[in-house]
Amino acid sequence: MTVDSSQVYFSAEHEAFRRSVRAFLDEQIAPHAADWDRNREVPRWAWLAFAADGLLGLNHPRSAGGAEKDFFHSVVFLEELGRTGFGGVRFAVALHSYMATSYLASGGSSDLRRRYLAPAVAGKKIAALAITEPQAGSDLTGLAATAREEGGLLIVDGEKRFIVNGGFADFFVTAVRTDGPPGSTGHSNLSLCVIDRASDGVRIVPNDCVSWRACAMADLSFGGVRVPEANVIGRRNSGFTQIMKNMQLERLAASITAIGDAAHCLDLTWRFLSRREMFSTTLAAKQVVRHQMAELLTELEAARQLVYHAAWRYARDPLSITECSMAKLKATELARIVAEECQHLHGAEGFREGSHIVRIVQDAQAATVAGGASEVMRDIIARSGYEER
Ligand SMILES: Cc1cc2nc3c(=O)[nH]c(=O)nc-3n(C[C@H](O)[C@H](O)[C@H](O)COP(=O)(O)OP(=O)(O)OC[C@H]3O[C@@H](n4cnc5c(N)ncnc54)[C@H](O)[C@@H]3O)c2cc1C
Known part of the structure; x- marks a missing residue:
């Protein structure tokens, strides 16, 4: 169940890139992601595979092996990464490329870029x-x-x-x-x-x-x-200034993966509801359930547009603190709500240790704390919305 999002932000090139990223993730990453979660590891070969497809340095400088693409290539990549439904690999890669190495790309000397950023973009060193x-x-x-x-x-x-x-x-x-x-x-x-x-x-x-x-x-x-x-x-x-600057990218990246994650969760739940028969029909045919899914889908589309807008602002001004904080707050909280409501709709199956839906709930809950708790986002938004006008 998907809504065709507006084409305002994405060109034909972005859409072709989306298809290739999705194929890569479906074929090379998703089949292994549950094992990696069990083993608490993203193996070295997977990092090299991400790098071979140019996915660890989409916005990093060419001098370090990056692709210097426009930021909406990263939006596509992170959203698709979120759609895998696995928080572990999602954040391992997002943190490597958008949260840790971004400090080297924006402030590192040429020596640091050579010793650490270039090998990180090549998947040979993990950050x-x-x-x-x-x-x-x-x-x-x-x-x-x-x-x-x-x-x-x-x-x-x-x-x-x-x-x-x-x-x-x-x-x-x-x-x-x-x-x-x-x-x-x-x-x-x-x-x-x-x-x-x-x-x-x-x-x-x-x-x-x-x-x-x-x-x-x-x-x-x-x-x-x-x-x-x-x-x-x-x-x-100058650490605090650098953290404040890079934090916006970290929060934006978290918000983009969160909307991908919520979309994945709604899709898998709709498939479950369509198969689950009771009282001579399926759960997906029950109006109460349809309306609940419609509400969540609408909320997701609203969050997605806020996140795209924040990405658009960020691409023009990396210090778009209010927009990045709003995107992080809205998208990660919504992904949590979606996950918890979808878990409920799975009935007892939603509480099986090690099941995909339980993992989605646990992963979504953590995203509302990591990189700045929702309360901190609300403080920032209130300050910029009322006190700093
Ligand atoms: C899954 C995960 C991955 C992480 N990865 C990293 C990482 O790679 N590197 C790293 O350095 N850190 C990482 N962190 C740490 C993360 O950034 C911190 O957890 C986060 O900044 C909150 O800090 P804290 O856990 O110490 O909570 P505290 O600061 O002790 O806050 C506890 C709770 O108090 C509430 N609170 C906080 N501030 C306010 C406020 N101003 N007003 C009202 N209530 C408030 C919130 O509910 C918050 O959850 C990770 C955390 C998680 C959960």
Whole structure:
């Protein structure tokens, strides 16, 4: 059950790209995604397959092997990735390309791009983004990991939590405090640096998060890790500005995958309702059920148009904070509601451990917290809508 969305944003080239991405995902990714969830891993060959189709660097610079396509190619890719219905592989890849390596593309030196971005676009190195800490999630002023200077190196100490791709990433784009007195807080002395997984003092502990299993969530601890000064991304102490800028892309990417996910969930539920017979008819023929599905489909179309609009704004101004926050709020909350209502419509089948619909619900719930909880999105929207006018 689909609504033909307006052709305002997509050209014939985008639609041809959509067909090729969908075929790639159907043939090479979806058949394995349940196994990857069980094993908590997206195997190396899959990263190479994404890269071989040019899907890990759609907007990244050509000098790093990227395709420098317009942003609506990424909208197509992320929406189709969402349509696979597997949060694990969806976020493993989205985080790699749109959340971690985006810092290297926008602020990394040519040396960092050569050592980390180019291999990441080629699928040879996998990226993770390490910001959240035990005492700092929504409020980044509490970040405590430090990088002190010693003999031309940075010595990093600290803890990171809930790191997507943490179990198999080759490098971590990490937020640290570079200057200031011990125990300092606030935004002013945050920096971003690349930490190699192979460095001495990096400890990786699996985090058994019930959602997005294939992305091998992990907690990290850095104990006296020696990081070359050249691994700092952009200017020292410009970390907060960089996070605020890249966060918009992260939130937009989350919103795009969420609408793909919700569309997939409605499709599979409609198929279930059409097969499920009772009281001499099918569930899909019951008016109450049809109306419920029609409401959800309408809400999805409204969210989709908001997300496309935010993408259009983002392509013109990467600091479209209000639009990206609205898109993240609306799309991830709607995907959660769709998932939970569809689970109910599956009856008892909706509660079978390890079933596809249970996974969809768990994955959709997590997306309303990761990358900024819905309450934080509402705070941002209220501030920009009323206080900053
Ligand atoms: C599946 C998943 C993947 C993640 N991946 C990564 C990753 O790869 N890298 C990384 O660095 N981090 C990652 N995170 C962490 C994520 O960014 C944080 O969970 C998020 O920022 C919220 O922080 P917190 O969990 O510490 O919750 P807290 O900040 O402690 O907030 C707890 C709850 O309080 C409420 N709340 C928060 N702020 C407000 C407010 N202003 N007003 C009212 N209520 C509020 C919300 O309901 C929120 O869920 C991931 C999280 C999840 C769930």
